[in-house]
Amino acid sequence: MKIDELALKKIAHLARLEVKPEEAGVLLQSMDTVLTWMDQLNEINTDGVEPLTHMMDEVNNWREDISANNLTRGEALSNAPSQDGTYIKVPKVIE
Template structure:
């Protein structure tokens, strides 16, 4: 698969990116290099290779989940810059 101008515009639209005309050719070249590399990787014989589920063999050490002393609602809201009776007040971000 080769990336052309139409494919680049489609990808940019899906990713909600604005691509300037002077950036198009370097991006197309870069994407084609990545795809070429992926095609080379597909040619490697991986029979007998177990799929990798984790990169590291390290295990998480989890602490016991126990209920401890916690803040009261009043203590939690004490230093809030904006609050009402029970909640933090924040600016609206979604119309």
């Protein structure tokens, strides 16, 4: 498939791109290269090949979501910049 300048202008309009006249030649050549490559892909026999939904068969290994209290109150308060012995004190953010 060959793209001419009229087709390039239409594609640029649909894509909301501004193509300067000095860029048109390079862009036409680049698009022609891509379309030639796509034509080569169309020549490949894909009968019996299942379409892919993902490129890899990897599966996430999620950990089980279990609630656990791993930090004692004393340990938490020892790292707090401000505390009153029972709670961590934070600056007021709501008036």
